[in-house]
Amino acid sequence: MTLQMQKFTTLTSVAAPIMRVNIDTDAIIPSREMKGVTKEGLSVGMFANWRYTNVDARVEDPDFILNQASYRDVEILLSGENFGCGSSREHAVWALKEWGIRCVIAPSFGTIFYGNCVRNGILPVVLQEDTVKAFAKAMEDSNGTAALQIDLPDQNVMGPDGGQYTFDIAPADKEMLVEGLDPIGLTLKRDAEILAFQVRDKTARPWVYL
Amino acid sequence: MARTLIEKLWDAHTVADLGDDATLLYMDRVFLHERTGSVSLKGLEAAGRAVRNPEQVFCTMDHIVDTLPGRGDDTIMPFGKNFITTTREAADAAGITLFDIGDDRQGIVHVVSAEQGITLPGLTQVCPDSHTCTLGALGALAWGIGSTEGEHALATKTLAVNKPKSMRVTFDGALGFGVTAKDMILTLIGKYTASGGVGHAIEFTGPAIRALPQENRFTVCNMAVEFAAFTGVIPPDDTTLDYVEGRPYAPTGATWDRAVQYWRTLKADDDAAYDKDIAIDCTRIVPAVTWGTSPGHGSRIDGVVPDPSSAPNANTRSAWERALEYMDLTPGTPLEGLPIDAAFIGSCTNSRLSDLRDVAKVVEGRRVAEGVKAIVVPGSSQVKKAAESEGLDKVLIEAGFEWRESGCSMCFFAGGEHFGEQERVISSTNRNFENRQGPKTRTHLASPTSVAASAIAGSIADVRKLGQ
Known part of the structure; x- marks a missing residue:
């Protein structure tokens, strides 16, 4: 069986700058907002400690960028280095996705978060800090009307001023996003290789096999 | 090559x-x-896929389960019971081994995996939990993943992984009195920041690592993820093998001998090259404590709260300013002597028997300061039992600590138990993020003995001053 995931090819959107460094997954989705054994219903808890002045009553803080009219429907986030560090909770990615975020641009990412993005149709883009800051400034200067254009097949981001910025992505990650591939389905096609490894390995490392 | x-x-x-x-x-x-x-098990079930080798998959209850005595499936955390019962049903349906509430093998995942001999040197191991890197201390390649990758590993017995870059961190010299493995790793992250290891898999080595008892090595590897590393690993040696031998899932007899032969080869070749090489002089490490909201915000215990105007760049300055506001601290304030409301000893970083023995030595015959809530949560049911058989629980309780059942407990706030708003907590855990241990709670990370000394003093304390 092969499941189809959401494909990512190109995207044009305003980007919301949340330019702190080390934004951890506890901040993206606080533990207390993970209320069920599910991947759904998480966007209401996204950034809960920053987004609400009263978390329990869900009173929005008008100062938080995603609560502002021009940034409410953005599909891109801009952030500082090490975005998504901390807990492995994939709920952070599920919350962003449910909210409508399709791409995060930052100078670096937490490794587990990065992998979780790719497996959920969200594109993590690593760009130089100066570039991300310039995008953030363009957004602020235009009151959230300037757009970024992302082209994953070309590995390119076009800034509001027409500047082109290429980014690196591992070929396998790119393919997974562009094709909307289900990695489990792909790997299961290699069942014979896995089995052959296991047969060899049982002789070489018998202590591994409980 | x-x-x-x-x-x-x-x-x-x-x-x-x-x-x-x-x-x-x-x-x-x-x-x-x-x-x-x-979520991994449910996702797999929903996709109509099975666990490929259930006999090599384990599960425990640690994150949601209460740690108060007399606990059951009901939790202080709202909706918690659903996680527990769903996991139990899914584990049963998948045919995997579950260390359930009441099972004497239950405990924090990375503590029990080592304790039961499930993790062995040279193995690969994953868990949908970022602190899986803890187990690298046995010479295993272990790292945290998301739930979807968890499904992949369960269904296929494999993961498609991009090869990380390599980094060697050498801890030279010897640790001084009162200085611990926790201080080593906090010092490293404090010096090179919380993103210092990004994209790298780390080999921790050097005389100070080799001198560490096995349980303390877990503390070092535990925080590799707080350094943004893919994982951290320590080459197995006699200390490792002594730890592993005789554990329930460890090999025995001739198979043990064969395994040992292989494990002896698990070290870097002499002229192996690394993408990055860092050396730390351990003779210069003193007890460490964090002042901010990132594990990289570390300081010497005898240091002061830093001044954002002295930050190396604009990003760091704004991060420091925000952290100081959250932590309610003023630049130049000495960390030692900051009054605390609570002290927490537990978590996959520092909750093992040797940690509890060290803590008991510090607090024996002393009393937790008036008004300080002090809690000890053993890392596993086995640790709890062993500690009780040595009478450590009595020493801790007499000193004024709460003595709990094992689990992750108040390392994080999930809607249930937590420390109070704006309370200042010194904690043997691994994360001092905003709101991590409670709404607006202010966390200072430190070694378990530093936490114990601070609980006694009622303020952040230098454990070395309590004497040998």
């Missing part, structure tokens, strides 16, 4: 080269817990 330890482990688990530095790696073990593992 000379290889690093990580490269040797990588090669030994390569099922297929996927090209472009990506490898299909064989996963020897998968461990789950009721918080994120439950």
